[in-house]
Amino acid sequence: MDSTGAGAGTAGVRAQVRTRDGWAVQHAVLTVTDMTGTQVLRATADEDGALRTTQPLPAGPYTVIVTAVGYAPAASSAIVTASGRMDVGTVVLARQGGAELPPPGPWTIDPMHSTVAAVAQHLGISSVRGRFAEFSGRIDIAEDLAQSRVEAVIAAASIDTGNGMRDGHLRNEDFLDIEAYPHITYRSTGLSPAGPDRWTVHGELSLRGVSRPVDLDLSYLGTGPDPWGGTRAAFRATTELHREDFKMNYNQVVAAGIAAIGTTLKVELDVQAVQGDALPMG
Known part of the structure; x- marks a missing residue:
């Protein structure tokens, strides 16, 4: 999961949650914690796997965890700059139990x-x-x-x-x-x-x-x-x-x-x- 802070635009978190074969993971949950392990934000993706919040985050380092029923969780670190915005990008979740597409x-x-x-x-x-x-x-x-x-x-x-x-x-x-x-x-x-x-x-x-x-x-x-x-x-x-x-x-x-x-x-x-x-x- 590639996470970067953006220097301009609307504050809050932006993410898109997908399977490895490109399908949206509906109702995936994104949790953001600070370096003390305190949860500072929790949000749910929509029917298209998109996740957007408007709550600005204080500048600093964070841990981002994305979970969904039937999928292995994905975690990464992210930095928020003074803009208060976090652009997580596309989060790819692997299906639980290895049910990926069969090899070619x-x-x-x-x-x-x-x-x-x-x-x-x-x-x-x-x-x-x-x-x-x-x-x-x-x-x-x-x-x-x-x-x-x-x-x-x-x-x-x-x-x-x-x-x-x-x-x-x-x-x-x-x-x-x-x-x-x-x-x-x-x-x-x-x-x-x-x-x-x-x-x-x-x-x-x-x-x-x-x-x-x-x-x-x-x-x-x-x-x-x-x-x-x-x-x-x-x-x-x-x-x-x-x-x-x-x-x-x-x-x-x-x-x-x-x-x-x-x-x-x-x-x-x-x-x-x-x-x-x-x-x-x-």
């Missing part, structure tokens, strides 16, 4: 510790949850995060809803048509920020011979070591698909016009990716 380079999706699931409405009163047991993928984190890429391939025949008869129907030509289209693929085309630790992944989903643009709402959950000597990053992503967009128009109508299976599918992805081009043994 290739990351391999680990299917043993990841889940690809879909939820459909059944009879308008309950949900049917299924998952795909076989899939693979790769994430390439770029130095410029917006240039990062992801691609994944799912074995359509690996659908599992816990009911063999239903799974057989989902595999036939009414739904996934696995004989003609054995793979489901997703390839990203771009990435845009949506908030702290959140992004929108823009991409194209190919399902049942039809390719459509599909956006994923992505949350980054953190990075850490694994028991096999590797480094893992965790993500969660969701989206909604409409069956008719992929020519899955089958629907049985039961009593009172209620459709047996809803037309909208909610897709939920819980992904662990291992740093590097290959998965570790174990």
Whole structure:
């Protein structure tokens, strides 16, 4: 944290609190103490991470501490001149527990510790949850995060809803048509920020011979070591698909016009990716 005293302008403290990837840290708290450890000022950042006070400070040296829930505190010394103003500048807070952005380079999706699931409405009163047991993928984190890429391939025949008869129907030509289209693929085309630790992944989903643009709402959950000597990053992503967009128009109508299976599918992805081009043994 770089702190300097300004010789002119409005008295008080000026600061901007950000994460390492540039997002505002809302409601961060800045505390100023003198050399005896006595608190002389306490202020809270606004929704944009900006902090401004008008109270002039006596000239002299101070300690500045910035804290926020979920972040490691940052501290530095500062000098206030006769102007009574302290320009703290941009304070960068690191997330608690090391949940910084994953390092650039290739990351391999680990299917043993990841889940690809879909939820459909059944009879308008309950949900049917299924998952795909076989899939693979790769994430390439770029130095410029917006240039990062992801691609994944799912074995359509690996659908599992816990009911063999239903799974057989989902595999036939009414739904996934696995004989003609054995793979489901997703390839990203771009990435845009949506908030702290959140992004929108823009991409194209190919399902049942039809390719459509599909956006994923992505949350980054953190990075850490694994028991096999590797480094893992965790993500969660969701989206909604409409069956008719992929020519899955089958629907049985039961009593009172209620459709047996809803037309909208909610897709939920819980992904662990291992740093590097290959998965570790174990």
